Amino acid sequence: MTDTGTDDDLLLSVDGLDITFGRGRRAVHAVRGVSLRLRRGECLAIVGESGSGKSATARALAGLAGPAATVAARAWRLLGRNAARFTERDWRAVRGRGIGLVLQDALVSLDPLRTVGAEVAEPLRVHRILPRDRRAAEVVRLLDEAGVPEPGERAAQHPHELSGGLRQRALIASALAARPAVLVADEPTTALDVVVQDQVLRLLGGLRSDGLGLLLISHDLAVVARIADRIAVMHDGRIVEEGPTARILDRPAHPRTRALLAAVPGPTTRGRRLSDRAPARTAGPTPAEAAAPPHPDGGAAVLACEGVTKVFARAGHPARTAVRDVSLRLAAGEALGVVGESGSGKSTLALLAMGLLPPDSGTVTLEGRPWSGLPERARRPRRSAVQLVQQDPLGSFDPRYPVGRVLDEALRAAGERDRSRRRARAAALLAQVGLDEGHLRRRPLELSGGQRQRVAIARALAPRPRVLVCDEPVSALDASVQAQIIDLLTRLRRELGLALLFISHDLGVVHHLCDRVVVMHGGAVVEEGPVERVWRAPAHPHTERLLAAVPALPPGSAAGERPGPARLPGAT
């Protein structure tokens, strides 16, 4: 690491930062020997998966690691002062004024009970920058500067009355109110949809020209690639690689960096494994994996919706049409993606397809026979044909049941009467999803998110279904785990000839996994077609708008040979 700028330009430097949570034998060494430099007008991004220690680092740099944490550093200078010696009183004077912090979701990062104006004005009050009577005008100016339209009215509103993007801007305005020299932004755009994410990123990027030092924390390489000057990749509490953005994207040296780049599903990843990929530069399908997914046999649809509409009505509320006149056909062995933002009706569609909700009009047919409009008793014997994988795997298990009992129940429901045969099949199902017999006795709570989803998939496979409906099965998971589950679904589809109705807000995932895609907006299908075509040439403005704002890895980077949308960020 060579120091090129003058000492005056160095806003923040830390050497050998160590953070430990807890004490004694239970202590967890979350951050080990992290060293960082941040200069005036520079943006440094720290990228890593959750649990890599990046958030703990961000908070510790603002003196907010929390009471359970022990923070130590060989040397630590903040704005020319020795931060290693700061008392709580020193920190209080520096926070807000010298170093600002912007957190993930402004809905929970702004006090929900106070007005936006009061929140933005707080640093002005605490640091006695302005007398009370002049704060209101300054708040309006700050909000305006952060790109909040009608700042006067917004200041009088509460956080929940603002859209996600405006909230995030207000949060940035409050962090900047006392003019700090350093701004630490911890996943500032993760909770935002792609269009707004783009705007907020531009706002943050623009702040650097005023000389602000920006430390950006994210799990998403594609996001930080757009504004960061340098990137530091964190894994397991250490910085495993650091360098200029272009170099990191172009010539990643560390396996973790390559894994992060590769785990982004996108235009060039179809037909190849996302997880545990061979080193970069051998990108492109490996022969064994490149086998195209089975193509629809063109025969009769296994699952079809004809003009399905569902309206939710509640006393005292206007009726809401969740699904409006939707028709779709899922052929045997086909993978059909349903994409849309939250609230677009895609989850309701899943429930209708599963026969868990009766449609108000239209029909659902399964294997050519009516599926909707039947009494549950008539549906029950045919339920084995279509199974469901839900978004929240933990919630989908009876909290009292260990894995073995979960599978046993499913197998018994599928008609397997013999107990020892059930036990054997449960073990076989676990093997099929990449778990071993040892997991039978574990409780879902003791499993990781990925393992839970594997168990949920195993359970869905128990009755040997022909159709698997997946409702956002990976959206609650980390990128690398997400990649593993997607690989698992791809493999199962190939091995078992399953038809897949895959519901997601993530176009990248759908593009990776599906043959055809249906785009939903406001309860209706706005676009439908082969996934390649929709990806390359979206026909509907809504699809286009979504695609246009998706952050992408620049051309030539290890994961993206061609420019193209990478993925929609996880909005949960």
Next chain:
Amino acid sequence: MTPSLPRRAARRLLSALLVVWGAATISFCVLHLIPGDPVDAVLGPLVGASPELRARVRAELGLDAPLWVQYLTALARLAALDLGWSYRLDRPVADVLADQLWPTVELAVAALVLAVLLAGTAALATAGRRGLPRAVISGAELVGAAVPSFWVGVVALTFLSFRWGLFPGPGAVGPHALVLPALTLAVPIAGVLAQVLRRELDDTLGQPFVTSVRARGVGRTGVLVRHALRHAAVPLLTLAGWVFAGLLSGTVLVETVFARPGLGRVLVSAVTARDIPVVNAVVVISAAAFVTVNLAVDALYRVVDPRLRASEAP
């Protein structure tokens, strides 16, 4: 998306009235559930009530009329705020209660203030902290919440009053005599309030926005007073009904322990002597007071939490 404010207010009011109506129905049932002649029930175990008196009661309550007519008559009387006549005390029930209302309200208000002060101090001093002081205070709260108030009264009388003579004994009057009863009544309520308040403060301190607030340079006291306290107020409001109930039932016992006049003692002696008109009046009045408290709390929620003002949409 949401029903308009007047409509919602009307709905709340209607459900409040339903509760009061239910209470009136219960009190009507009580009279007729007691085995034997309702006249005996109303008169209580008055030995040798004259036939004239019995006839008068029978006529007043319309006991010869069909049951549903009696029921409607009873409701109509209540609607006209006619609480009936206590034959045991030979006075209108309204007068009996009016006499005893003030001492009880005085006691309840004093206890409430004391409980809030005790709980607030304990919770603010220990929220977000660890160590011995917190452990001691939460232990004290646990015992405070569990201890029967009448026993607190007995112990307080034994030591503070009889042993050390700091406070007057049972039956005394004046502001000095209010201290021990109010304290006795406050202890169990303060114990629970402090526990809930601290848990809420701790929860709030763990929320992400607190990190934002602290990142602006606000100190611990500032976070607690300017931010966390208001958040903790929401769940505390939920407890208002419980606190009210605690005060009401607490007065019944505390007034007996300290031989103070008040509604509680009137109720106990009315239940003991089966003075049905008095019991019924207390039942209906306390139900009415309870729904009033809940209506007020409901309105306060909206003041404290702006999110509830905006919408209750799904």
Next chain:
Amino acid sequence: MTTLGVPEAALRAAGPRWRVPPAPVLAGTVLLLFAVVAARPEWFAVHSPTASDLGAALRPPGPEHPFGTDQLGRDVFARVAHGAWPSLSIGVGATALGVLLGTAVGSVSAFGGRLLDRVMMRAVDVGLAFPELLLALIVLTVLGPGPVNVLVAIGLAAAPGYARLVRSRVLVVRESAYVQAAVVMGIPRPLIVLRHVLPNTLGPVSVLATISAGTAIVLSAGLSFLGFGPQPPAAEWGLMLSEGRDHLQRAWWIAVFPGAAVTTVVVAVTVVGRWLKARLDGGPQ
């Protein structure tokens, strides 16, 4: 994403899985001890709880009478020991009655269709509009005094709370993802209710019952204190407190020891109940 900035690994490694902290263990031991005393008071008390000895009246605690003697010369320790059964059984029995009634009403309300649900929940609202003590007093007005009547009164007074909890739990569990998963498997409705809905409803109910048993014990002591429970010369803690009240100036021990017994039991019940609740809320950790 860990919002507190604590890595997930730190949370997972937060401790060995099955270690009961010392407080619930101590509280459980105390409860066990009281249960033994309630069942076999003669193992602990040498004196008779009712034999009066006017010559030995109002003796302070000492080697012969560890808790002293009352105004009639009865051994207070023996009376506290023998009072355990009536004092505790009323509270526990009342809780059982409340749970039974409440569960019945709550399940009928949750499963019985909209109209029935509305009517029953209105009735429950009315019940919840009264402090339990007042509700119990209303019942006692009808039934008259006596230990069994106190039990019934407290049980009836507690039932609306359980009914409300059971109903809301059933509604939550019925909409849960795991019940949905069971429907998808093709498991018949009654079987789902039996296997998933009821067991997951009764967990929270039993926790509430444990915590509320403490309240019920205090309530029963309070009603006895007011003279509605067992009648003299019976040994019952609330009644003893009431009798001791007349002699506070000369003999604090008559009232203080039975009250301390109530407090100890209720604190222990609360500690155990909270531990159960924490376990239920936080899963096996």
